[in-house]
Amino acid sequence: MDRQRRTLLQALAATVGSAATLALPAAHARPARAADFHRAVAADPLLRPFAGVADAPEGLASDNPLLRGRWPAELRGRLHRNGPALYERGGERYHHWFDGDGMVQQFAIEGGRVRHRGRLVQTAKLRAERAAGRFALPAFGTTVENPLPLSGADSVNPANTSVLEHGGRLLALWEGGSAHELDAADLSTRGPVTWRDDLKGLPFSAHPKVGADGTLWNIGTAGAHLVVWQIGADGRLQRAQLGAHPYPHGMVHDFAITDRWLVVPLPPVRFAFDNEAREGPRRFPMDAGQPLRVLIARKDDLARQRVLELPPQFVFHVGNAHEERDGTVVLGYVGAPDNAFLDCGAVALMRGERPLPAPAGTCIARLDPVRGTARVQQLDDAVEFPRVHPACVGRRARWLVSACGAPRGSAGTNALLRGVQVLDTETGRVQRFDYGEQAIAEEHIVVPRPGRSGERDAWLLGTVYDARRDATVLNLLDLARVEDGPLAQAVLPYRLPLGFHGHFRAT
Amino acid sequence: MNTRCLISAIALAATAGTAHAEGACADVEVHNVRPQQGQLMVAAYDAADRFGRQPLASLRAPAGDAVTTLRLCGLAGSEVALTLFQDLDGDGRMGRNAFGMPTEPWGASGSPGMMGPKWESTRVPLDGRVIVVKLSV
DSSP, X not given: OHHHHHXXXXXXXXXXXXXXXXXXXXXXXXXXXXXXXXXXXXXXXXGGGGGOOOOOTTOXXXXXXXXXXXXXXXXXXXXXXXXXXXXXXXXXXXXXXXXXXXXXXXXXXXXXXXXXXXXXXXXXXXHHHHHHTSOOSOOSSBOOSSOOOOSSGGGGXXXXXXXXXXXXXXXXXXXXXXXXXXXXXXXXXXXXXXXXXXXXXXXXXXXXXXXXXXXXXXXXXXXXXXXXXXXXXXXXXXXXXXXXXXXXXXXXXXXXXXSSEEEEEEOSBBOOTTSOOSXXXXXXXXXXXXXXXXXXXXXXXXXXXXXXXXXXXXXXXXXXXXXXXXXXXXXXXXXXXXXXXXXXXXXHHHTTOOOOOOOOEEEEEEEETTTTEEEEEEOSOOEEEEEOXXXXXXXXXXXXXXXXXXXXXXXXXXXXXXXXXEEETTTOOEEEEEOOTTEEEEEEEEEEOTTOOOTTSEEEEEEEEEXXXXXXXXXXXXXXXXXXXXXXXXXXXXXXXXXXXXXXXXX | XXXXXXXXXXXXXXXXXXXXSSSEEEEEEEESOOTTOSEEEEEEEOSGGGTTTSOSEEXXXXXXXXXXXXXXXXXXXXXXXXXXXXXXXXXXXXXXXXTSOBOSOEEESSOOTTTOOOHHHHEEEOSSSOEEEEOOO
């Protein structure tokens, strides 16, 4: 029965996870106490967003944020973002940043004006814990006392990682369970999406990729299982392929597509959710010395696949991939030497402590699906949350946009992301804008200018927490002149919890 | 797959129809019922070697309110372990998806934990006290 339980636990486990066999100081295992966090943040205002939000059904709303600069009249659409937001309940505080219940933010931009709405996704988990008055279900990095029984992954699905509009649906995404459909008009939650009855509750990752034809590709992993989703531009399931996870129980967070291939980094991290700490953060061991595997599988036939190996690295996110004429697959991703941020940094933040600088940088891998060879080059930068022009997903993209760390030689002490950079992948040149020491920069999304098809004819839309104002600021930049800084800003009359990923849809 | 074995322990629970008429009875308070949806399928076991395979008694009853109370008879002995699922779609089986994970609410007496019941963790005294079962989220 222990084996059965372990199998089920691992089958349910499919979020982000990891942890190297680092000689970590015992301090990293210390739990996050609410009182300790609030005391620490009083002395370090930059970390205030990690206070999160209360379980307020009305959410947040601002019809008239302070506007600066000129918001172009031709920019019309909705930026949605998602991220963990509710961290405390019944006096308890989660130990890990990724545990919080998801809150979707909506910035509606039209006629030179910006309006904001934000609401928690009303998941089964949120409702059950609201009723219980406590955290009653296990979270990614936190165990709970006397947990309620789980029906499946959706019992613990916080819907907190990304959000996407596709096929007429607004979907809040997590890694290990179903997408949750929301109503874009008021951000109310319609519920988990069942694409087909026998696929109910299967994982639908937070990093789907929409190709040039509008088809959405996604993956999901749980235990020894893998599913590949293919959703038409009309929002209907075209095909679901089931297969075996090539690195069973291993972490899979993001992937890329090309014209023919799915390209899935498999960092050497396996989940061990049955190895539960009774108190304090849950830990995730990394397979020491194991390579960074990369699954390459045919989009039209998952069984036709190959696993290539790169030197050991930890990966959350890919930027993009494309095929060259000779069949080489070029994959851009953000690689780190270990999973220290996931295992330690994201735990420190919940205690109100800054993480150590995480040396994650842009990596360009060249993969040969026929010969099985792979090599990688790492650039000298410090980045996360890579994005490309939406028309270039799966095709050659010249400009790679990422949130970035402090400028080299900066006297600042902000170890978090604080700027945005645009990398010219042909020349290696980088343009940056630094929001400053009192800012935390989040993902910046490429928004094509209406009627223009050039890859550089685009804006960047991205949020920043400004600790001087204790407010979240939405920024609009020119992708071609990012070093000039924002063309326009919308300063909210409040701060938002720091989020992960988002999506813009023109209206 | 192991998941299926575990789920079948619950699913087997209520293969029979109505409760046996003889023997001792117990009041069962079921929490977190999806109100008025389908049937509650209950099985009672009296020993470790019969757990999940050979119920001593079983019961099928319409799902009532979020907290539904049932009377289960045909019991014997000093201990009992109950397993339940809510048959939302009325097919008589506990639903599971293509990965083998449950898609219908389940629960058990005692402290089944998050993932599934076993005799040791679900047995409770059969002493006339109400037996509480919480269905899964």
